[in-house]
Amino acid sequence: MTDLTWLETAPLADLMARAAAARDAAFGRNVSYSRKVFIPLTKLCRDVCHYCTFAQRPKRGHAAYLTADEVLAIAKAGEAAGCTEALFTLGDKPELRYRAAGDELASLGHQTTISYLRAMCALVLKETSLLPHVNPGVMSAEEIAGLREVSASQGIMLESTSERLCQPGGVHYGSPDKVPAVRLETLRLAGELAVPFTTGILIGIGESRAERVDALVAIRDLHARYGHIQEVIVQNFRAKPDTKLANADEPDLADLLWTIAAARLILPADVHVQAPPNLSPGVYQQLIGAGIDDWGGVSPVTPDHVNPEAPWPHLEALGLRTAEMDKILVPRLPVYPAWAADTGRWLHPKVATRVMQMADAEGWARDDEWAPGLTFAPRPGVVMLSKVDPELERIVERASGGERLREAEIVRLFGARDVDYERVITVADELRKAVSGDTVRYVVNRNINYTNICYYRCKFCAFSKGKTHEALRGTPYDLEMSEIVRRSQEAWDRGATEVCLQGGIHPDYTGETYIAICKAIKAAIPGMHIHAFSPLEVTQGAATLGLSLTDFLARLKDAGLGTLPGTAAEILDNEIRAIICPDKINTQQWVDVARAAHALGLRTTSTIMYGHLEKPLNWARHLLVLRDLQAETGGFTEFVPLPFVHMEAPMYLRGMARKGPTLREAILMHAVARLALHPLITNIQTSWVKMGPEGAAMCLNAGANDMGGTLMNESISRAAGTQHGQEFPPEAMEQLIGSLVRNPLQRDTLYRPVGNERRVVSFSAAELAPIVQTPPRKVMAE
Template identity: 60%
Template sequence: MIHLRENMGADELAAVLVPARLESLIDQSEALTLEATGGLVTYSRKIFIPLTRLCRDVCAYCTFATTPTRAGAAFLSRDEVLAIVRAGERAGCREALFTLGDQPEARYAFARSALQALGHETTLGYLREMADMVLAESSLLPHLNPGLMGIEDYRALRGSAVSMGIMLESTAEHLCDRGGPHYGSPDKIPAARLASIAAAGEAAIPFTTGLLIGLGETRAERIQALVAIRDLHRRYGHIQEVIIQNFRAKPGTRMAHHPEPSLEDHLWTIAAARLVLGPEMAIQAPPNLHDPAAVGALLRAGVNDWGGVSPVTPDHVNPEAPWPEILALTKATAAAGRQLHDRLAIGPSHARDPDRWVDARLAPRVRRAVDARGLPRNDDWFAGQGKDVPVVGTSGRLASPAIETVIARAAAGDDLGEADIVRLFSASDADIPAIVSAADRFRAEIVGEAVTYVVNRNINYTNICLHACGFCAFSKGSTRSERGPAYRLDFDEIGRRAAQAVARGATEVCLQGGIHPAYDGNTYLNVLAAVRAAAPTVHIHAFSPLEILHGATTLGQPIEDFLGDLKAAGLATLPGTAAEVLDDEVRALICPDKLDTEQWLDVMRHAHGIGLRSTATIMFGHADTYRHWARHLLRIRALQADTGGFTEFVPLPFVHMEAPIWRKGKARSGPTFREALLMHAVARIALYPLVPNIQTSWVKMGPAGAAKMLEAGVNDLGGTLMDESITRAAGGLNGQEFGPAGMAALAASIGRPVHERTTLYRILPENRPAPVGVRL
């Protein structure tokens, strides 16, 4: 075991790492990599746009840079760039990588005159125009590699790209001496490159940098370069990936006969980079610069990113080394026990926080394109839309030991920690079947095989609300009419709908509404009176903790006293809505004027304390992360351990289409199907055995999606609803009612029996008489 302290300097690190055995370095590096990534390896599906091959530098190993006599045109034209972009879109690319020589106008009059004809004074000006064109004309996101820049250059280009980069290559100054590979190349002076990387940090640019090894530097000098990158990243947080690239000798260059670094030397440097830079850093090695058989060794050494791989354009910097086919790279990565997943030009850690790292006009494009990991959505399934469900998970493979350990601890009844639950949500495709299977086993153990549902009616008595929750497309201000008119049902109409529900076979009415400015606690008591008068036997499931808090506050009553009055007036159970995500970090973004986490939990604690049971929900997939989901589940579990008052847990995927927060570009496009599947399964595992029932929302998931959830720990399909309107207001298309026949057919599709239940999960007789006029 190699022991490193956090703030060791380059000399100290070199003294430890340089003489270390390669296998020891690799073992430790691989363990760190797997701990942080769970076996996920990323790459960017890109096009390569060589905007100009003219350069003021004369590096001794470069075949990309050329001269005016050989260049043809100095710059690619707009049409040439657009043609590459169109080809990339057809091939499913997401990144437009602009690579170009460094300030060619400083060396060549040919470049200056070409720029003038294009309407620009500098290469950076033309680069900005072309990057803006890519953004305007395509779905691709630009990444820029224009060479040495200062902070004003970065700021000028920040709105035109989601990331940029420059290779540090080395901090060994002797490489710039006469006869060295960087002699005569002013942009390769180490201090200048470090200053440029620092300026990118000041400008908050997600940044790619790295080492080019084998130029004549020592291993100790490589450690110096890695420490310089480490220290810059600690200062600014902007380094999204570090490339460890091996020198390749190219015919026709001054270094054509210079020895190339061996695979072992490359592996040593990758492992050293992992140990110096830590488990969270993305370490990249080009997959096309070694024999394909080296893929497994590179991954073991610490690689977790293959960089840009293009199905369209060649590697213009290493034209002798064609890109591997993406399918072949996927198979080679899988053969090494890892899972390949594409990413955007901006790496996942920075994509998760676009407000900090991306220009305001680009942040919505990034946010809408990714899941909670910061990785691209790879299917067209969205909550509420009823699309065909995608296949999730890789069959036929054993789960990783870390996942199996978490599942075993849960099965033993141990409380899982936040990190355990985050690990489950972050599972690779190979681990997902094990999580789903465990959730299904836990379900069978606790509640058996039966699928249950309740016949109920939603009565949303007003959509006028004092609050302005960013996720809500249902609520209206008292004078606004967007997305349909504002309304308020009178008490007679509420009672009429309750009686009608009972006549159609409902055993429950679910009553919720906006926080109307004219409502006080007496309003909620009057709603109960209206329902009880019209439908004396119906179970009243009503009032979110937000409504309870509002009612108690307006009457100046303690919450427990107001709940007691509601119970005496006929309230039987509470819906667990208004929870959204029980973490105030998220609530500050999506519902800042709503009750906070502790207030929600406090209302539920008081309700359970006087014998009112409730559901619990989570509304997920917007501005939240797996860490927030884990905290929510832990808070539900802790309260359940104290009170036992939750009857069920209900995941509610965010329906984004009409949500104000999404329309403003401040939310993701709901969870992916993978995330929805994991939410149901992980909830079953994390809440085991305390919460007996996990419910799926057929409105959010669609019937086909709900069927998949029934195989992932879910045992309940919720209510038939009759008049669902909240999801419909948000753009959902899955209908307003799903009757008993539909419930039965859905359960039968996966070979499970189905039973109608009451709100409190008492199974009702199968052949009880249907009321006159009921439509089944």
């Protein structure tokens, strides 16, 4: 073992500086906390720790355990207050000491406290949105495994590895569950069973500094073996009345700071170090200076039942004190991001679903109620810091100069919060203004989805239907050519310059189908621009005719195709595509279609669908694929971020996806794209149908310069659950743009201003005629 005796003689200031540097290297500017509600399931305990006021004896006329109704009432109060964690606190196996405990458990239908705890966790999981975290004391492997099915994380305070404290006169004398070997065995079993685990040490109870180091080393070694220790709490003893240590000296601040710093330097870099803020009021900044990166649980609803004399700080005050140390207060779940990133290993499937739905892309807790497609008004976050991270500033400067960023640099931009976030969107908007001025463009167009029948089974798609699946959120259809032409003519009559055509991959379609669609529209409306066929449709069409991509695209161009939508991209990273669309074209095939189109003079858009199960690293890879291809071909007209709309998406309903991006992530996608793609892709578009008008406006102040199309008949996002309508007409477009003191400009697909005739027609459009969804038939066109 490495000699750690130097820790005891090192100057405290030097030790704290080293610990703070180690913390910063591991976790950057973030200091986390969990918004939780405390549920004291029972205050009976078979142990008699000499400092504890939580444990009580049975009292005649008083229940030994909270009832299910009482548990649920506390949990729902926490849920209403925005909590994400239900922390179950309880004594250790009271039924082994008190007959009253055993009798009451029997009346509740349980033999053990942990059996009842498991039932209450299951109840909270079922009836609320909270994630249970349990601290039930010493457990067997069977008990840990049972609780793993109904909790996101578990914990036991090691407190100390000192055997002396268990001898007569020691604080743990008479407490069988405080024997170090017994508690270490619980920690070991949790590691074997892959349970995200919390532990910690209690200082000032008679142990020496050397014994604290021994305890931290024991924790370190267990984590090195199993990787399951999420956090280590450094808790300072508080003397309490009516205990044997009521008059004992409490550890002073220097002792606490030394222990925090020692813990940070002894423990592996991925283990979080926590100090409870309510036990050290007034010195929060010094705790951060010693190396903590987490405040633990803070409850807006319930007191700290273990230390009821120590009230929780208000979150605003905690955020301000954290900001004074140039740190950002970040909400977390009971399972930390590193463990949430591998739910298959660390969490039971039912719990994993809840964690994914409550997490953002980095694995922290979602920090607002907004989601794409909802009409919930987006609210910007509060800025508490004044100084931008120098490393982020360097990345922003490189991007502004047009340099190609590295993956890790783009990931850092996506992680921006507080003042760093403000800096990213400010610079992105400055770039927008330098490139595009104060003009915001939009196109009057119509979406025509010619079929919703598709033989692919993409896990994110709520639009496509199988031929025989008429009950799946709508009836399958396959439009007659006459209906496609009718809708195109109606769009032209309402001022449109573009029809955007995409659909499912119908098993009866061939490349001739797509060629025939172009010919029919052009024959009827020669002036209409046809923006059609994703790289998936192009790949399928070429394959059915035995043509190369280039030859098929050339035939489409001759038939009247003007440009291609860069959809079917989702995430251009095969690691993610293998999960969400394994039978679809891969990243290289998507790039091949775009490259071939660009070589023929067919320009394309580029897109990303984000906010489901991918991470910022996947976003970075996607952006670099687009940037590199644009550097080669120059064929992309714009980049369109498409936030995942979760409500009806199959993979969300199956528990495989998040609730779309958070508002911060959605705004950052536009801003970071402006930076990462500069100066190669000059137009960044925001999707009103997914972001909503208010969200789109926020994006226009964060680097976006284009509002996309009026659409007339949006159906794909609506199938997924968006509530933002089918059409955003020119009057509404220009009103929104004007409210931002920007200049609206109606454009065509290739970003040229439209003529006055088209503009006038678009502002006097008649109501849309009812659409006709032609039922499926054998073959659509030759």
